[in-house]
Amino acid sequence: MKGLCVLGATGSIGVSTLDVAARHPDKYKIIALSANSQVDRLIEQCEKFKPEYAVVVNETAASEFAEKIKSKNLSVQVLSGNAGLVTIASLPQVDYVMAAIVGAAGLESSLAAARAGKRILLANKEALVMSGQLFMDEVKKNNAELLPIDSEHNAIFQCLPEHYEKDLTASGITKILLTGSGGPFRTKAANELENVTPDQACAHPNWSMGRKISVDSATMMNKGLEIIEACWLFNTSPDDIQVVVHPQSVIHSMVQYSDGSVLAQLGQPDMRTPIAHALSWPERISSGVEKLDLFSIAQLEFEQPDYERFPCLRLAEESIRKGGTAPAILNAANEVAVASFLDKQLKFTDIAYIVEKTLLNLKSRPANTLTDILEDDLAARKEAEQLIQSRVKQD
Ligand code: NDP
Ligand code: MG
Numbered sequence: 001m002k003g004l005c006v007l008g009a010t011g012s013i014g015v016s017t018l019d020v021a022a023r024h025p026d027k028y029k030i031i032a033l034s035a036n037s038q039v040d041r042l043i044e045q046c047e048k049f050k051p052e053y054a055v056v057v058n059e060t061a062a063s064e065f066a067e068k069i070k071s072k073n074l075s076v077q078v079l080s081g082n083a084g085l086v087t088i089a090s091l092p093q094v095d096y097v098m099a100a101i102v103g104a105a106g107l108e109s110s111l112a113a114a115r116a117g118k119r120i121l122l123a124n125k126e127a128l129v130m131s132g133q134l135f136m137d138e139v140k141k142n143n144a145e146l147l148p149i150d151s152e153h154n155a156i157f158q159c160l161p162e163h164y165e166k167d168l169t170a171s172g173i174t175k176i177l178l179t180g181s182g183g184p185f186r187t188k189a190a191n192e193l194e195n196v197t198p199d200q201a202c203a204h205p206n207w208s209m210g211r212k213i214s215v216d217s218a219t220m221m222n223k224g225l226e227i228i229e230a231c232w233l234f235n236t237s238p239d240d241i242q243v244v245v246h247p248q249s250v251i252h253s254m255v256q257y258s259d260g261s262v263l264a265q266l267g268q269p270d271m272r273t274p275i276a277h278a279l280s281w282p283e284r285i286s287s288g289v290e291k292l293d294l295f296s297i298a299q300l301e302f303e304q305p306d307y308e309r310f311p312c313l314r315l316a317e318e319s320i321r322k323g324g325t326a327p328a329i330l331n332a333a334n335e336v337a338v339a340s341f342l343d344k345q346l347k348f349t350d351i352a353y354i355v356e357k358t359l360l361n362l363k364s365r366p367a368n369t370l371t372d373i374l375e376d377d378l379a380a381r382k383e384a385e386q387l388i389q390s391r392v393k394q395d
Contacts, residue, residue, distance in 0.1 A: 002028050003093045004279075005118075007085060007109050008100035009033035010041045012210045013123045013149065016271045017098045018045060020279060020287050028279065032088035034101070034109075037061040043068055046076050053077045053091070055084035057105070085109035090116040096279065099124040100149070102212050103335050104377055107131060111370070114138040114146070121278045123149040125229045126335070130328040131373050132232040146233070147278035152178050152226055153233055154274035155252035155265035160234070167235045176230060177254035177262070179246040181206050182303070183217040186247060190309050196348045198341060206249040206269040215338045219351050220305070224316025228327050231320055238317045245303040250292070268292055311352040319359065325376035326364040332380035333358035340388050350391055358383045 004021060008014045014033075021028040032053035035042040039061050046054055046069065054069070054076045056062035062080035069076060079087060082105075089097050089112040097113035098121045099106055106124035111131065113120045115138055122128065128135055139146045148154045156178075161171050168176070184203050185193060201218040202211050209217070216222035227241050244254075252274075254264040267273045268289050276287035307314050312334070319326040337354040340346040346354070358380050367373050 001026070002095040002279075003031040003091075004028045004096050004098065005032040005088050005091065005094040005113075006030065006098045006100065007034050007089060007106060008098075008102065008124070009045055010035040010038040011100055011102060012208065013100035013271060013275070014098070017100065017121075017275050017279075018049065020272050020276045020285075022049075023288060024285055027285070028096075031091060031094050034085055034088065035061075036101075036105070039065045039068065043072070043074075046074055047072070050074075051076055052093070053079060053088050055079045055081075055088055057081060057085065082108055086112040089113040089118070095119060096121060098149075098275075099127065102126070102210055104130060104332060107373075108370075111135060111138060114144045115142055117142040117144045119145040119147065121147050121149050121275070125150055125225050126331050128232050129225050129228045129331045130377065131367065131370065132228070132327065133367060134370065134373070136232055147281060148229075148233055149271070149274050149278055150226060150229060151269070151271065151274050152180070152253040153229060154277055155179075156230065156234065156255055158265045158277065159253070159255040159263035164234075168240055172258045173255055174240075174258050175256040176234065176236065176241045177244050177256060178223065178226060178230060178241050179244045179249075179251050179253050180220070180223040180226075180305070181217070181247055181249045182245040182305075183220060183222075185218055185309075186245065186303075188309075193309065194347055194349045198344065201341070201348060205247070207271075211342055212335070212338055215341060215351070216334070219312045219348070220310035221312035221316065221334050221338075221351070221355075223305070224313045225331070227313075227316055228320045238320060243305045243313065245305050247301055247303075248297060248299070250297055250300060266292060312355065315352065315355050315359065322364060324364045324366045325373055326359065328367065328373050328377050329359055329362055329364055329380040330355055332377040333384040336381050336384035337388065345392060346388055350388075354384050354387050354391070357387050361387075 030049040034055040037058040099110040100123040107127045110127040202214040249269040272287040319330040333355045337351040
């Protein structure tokens with residue numbers, strides 16, 4: 001029986017994780033759940049899974065949650081704030097931590113799981129983008145296990161040799177083929193992108209996800225963040241990663257070997273597959289995902305990515321080549337710009353503009369400590385906010 005802590009339980013990945021865990025009550029015991037402010041959804045989850053701990057990060061929502069829990073006679077210990085997240089990610093009775101908080105807000109708790117030597121099921125790619133080297137060092141130092149949930153990275157992991165440890169070359173690998181659907185605007189002309197709405201951007205053709213990652217998919221910043229994520233997870237560089245646009249999202253990524261073999265992982269676009277894989281690895285469990293019917297899919301297509309219409313891809317690649325805190329700056333500016341777009345303050349095409357300007361205006365530095373990273377994250381947020389204000393005034 002493995003003790004499971006789900007950070008970001010009320011989100012898209014969190015809900016899918018609980019769905020898979022509920023299919024195997026003999027294998028996984030829910031020890032702790034967290035939310036930011038969706039109190040009612042978290043209460044329902046507490047009623048169903050009876051965790052020992054629940055964390056509500058937002059302080060006001062936490063008081064409301066505590067009141068409601070009391071009136072329901074549920075015996076769950078309620079914590080709040082980031083400190084609460086760090087506590088539940090490090091509990092001795094927790095074996096596995098699902099890191100499914102969105103954005104930089106998940107960094108410290110994901111790192112705490114690494115420091116406590118847990119199996120980390122990493123959905124929160126922003127944590128790795130921000131703190132890559134530091135994160136990987138903590139995993140190694142504390143004998144933690146890092147298993148990717150992001151469908152592409154989970155696919156790559158499944159296509160790598162069993163004892164992949166060092167790097168691509170040592171394993172006879174010539175390239176990682178990182179697939180992406182191309183998002184909802186794959187075929188939209190450049191001049192039509194300016195006025196797309198948040199709802200259009202969030203209407204992903206194949207995946208149902210939280211709003212932030214949906215916008216990232218639409219700008220292809222998601223693929224950019226995934227290039228960075230792959231560099232850290234598989235100890236490689238953007239030179240060895242080829243983005244392949246694959247509109248059907250059936251192949252979740254591929255690994256090309258020196259003998260000409262290309263291994264791919266295929267499946268339904270349903271995150272319960274990578275979640276079940278990482279929960280049960282190296283074994284396999286059922287996930288509730290429908291079988292893949294190749295006859296109904298019939299065709300698989302592949303295209304080159306368009307770096308002109310989707311400049312976020314280039315920005316992400318440039319930032320990982322630059323290294324240090326540059327990816328953290330990219331990520332922070334992107335989070336601010338996406339929030340502003342979702343708030344209807346900023347045009348879709350201005351997301352890339354804000355990220356590029358922020359990267360130009362700020363000087364990155366080596367990411368030696370968490371403080372370096374968090375300081376540059378904060379500076380980038382301030383810079384991006386200011387740039388957005390002056391952009392809004394211009395219009
Ligand atoms: P959602 O927006 O659906 O869920 C986010 C979760 O994080 C919620 O539980 C939310 O709580 C919590 N949260 C939000 N803000 C904070 C905060 N400031 N502090 C603490 N907790 C917070 O996101 P997704 O599930 O779609 O994505 C989660 C992560 O997984 C992201 O990093 C994303 O990139 C990654 N991912 C997601 C995929 C998907 O299919 N959805 C695929 C691959 C990766 P509340 O509900 O209370 O707001
Ligand atoms: Mg992905």
